[in-house]
Amino acid sequence: MTFTTRTPRIVAARRLQRRRDRDQSRRFLAEGPQAVREALAAGVVLELFGTEAALNRHGDLALLAPSVSAVDDDAIEALTETVQPQGIVAVCEQMDVTLSAALAKRPRLVAVVAEIRDPGNAGTVLRTADAAGASAVIFAGDAVDPFNGKCVRASAGSLFHVDVVRTDLSLLDDLRDFGLQTLATSGSGADDLDSLMDDGVLEAPTAWIFGSEAHGLPREVLDAADRRVRVPIYGGAESLNLAAAAAVCLFASARAQR
Numbered sequence: 001m002t003f004t005t006r007t008p009r010i011v012a013a014r015r016l017q018r019r020r021d022r023d024q025s026r027r028f029l030a031e032g033p034q035a036v037r038e039a040l041a042a043g044v045v046l047e048l049f050g051t052e053a054a055l056n057r058h059g060d061l062a063l064l065a066p067s068v069s070a071v072d073d074d075a076i077e078a079l080t081e082t083v084q085p086q087g088i089v090a091v092c093e094q095m096d097v098t099l100s101a102a103l104a105k106r107p108r109l110v111a112v113v114a115e116i117r118d119p120g121n122a123g124t125v126l127r128t129a130d131a132a133g134a135s136a137v138i139f140a141g142d143a144v145d146p147f148n149g150k151c152v153r154a155s156a157g158s159l160f161h162v163d164v165v166r167t168d169l170s171l172l173d174d175l176r177d178f179g180l181q182t183l184a185t186s187g188s189g190a191d192d193l194d195s196l197m198d199d200g201v202l203e204a205p206t207a208w209i210f211g212s213e214a215h216g217l218p219r220e221v222l223d224a225a226d227r228r229v230r231v232p233i234y235g236g237a238e239s240l241n242l243a244a245a246a247a248v249c250l251f252a253s254a255r256a257q258r
Helices: 008-017 019-025 033-042 052-057 059-064 073-079 099-103 119-131 149-154 172-177 193-198 219-224 242-257
Strands: 027-031 045-050 068-071 088-093 109-114 136-140 163-167 181-185 206-210 227-230
Touching: 008 019, 008 027, 008 045, 008 073, 008 088, 019 027, 027 033, 027 149, 033 045, 033 059, 033 088, 045 052, 045 059, 045 073, 052 059, 052 068, 068 073, 073 088, 099 136, 099 163, 099 172, 109 119, 109 242, 119 136, 119 149, 119 242, 172 181, 172 219, 181 219, 181 242, 193 227, 193 242, 206 242
Parallel strands: 045 068, 109 136, 109 206, 136 163, 181 206, 181 227
Antiparallel strands: 027 088, 045 088
């Protein structure tokens, strides 16, 4: 049997493209073989949908999935948000954890995205944090849903490698209680990243806090952080974008801690 856009299970899965339905069901969609492979390894796949050609091409994924259903081309296009679908989509359980559970593992490097609304930026920070060895990525305040389709795709599978936390902006005391210094990024920060590296400050367990490109960090977060840190600009550029700044800061800590 091949499912179509009118099949009830396809209709139900399509609803997961809306945040309200993701939040209510605690489920989301992972699109493409790479994301599906990582989701299977994490043990969060509930159902796998694929075209006949894609299921034949990725038979290893079909063998690992708890439930597999063939769909027609129209159904796979309805389930995906990319221009050229890769023919395979998984319905997954959301696997975010509480702040206390993530911090109980005593991480040495954490990324906090505070009120970042752009899912592509958030997913890229997730991928960068994972690459730098961060143990958790915390979505604080009115931030984008980490299980948004674009965020999932931009994370390139890293969503399944780190602890994902959703919490409010009053998290800095909790971070400090678990031994993390809190470093807030700001273009006008009093501390220079290079100086912190030279002085050995980055060797300590650290939570880097990043704000949106448009508005930066909320004032209450900047005021509550241990330090406000700026990334030095050596050329004529006005600033770095969020993803670039996150990469510079997180890898600076990763190198210092090693």
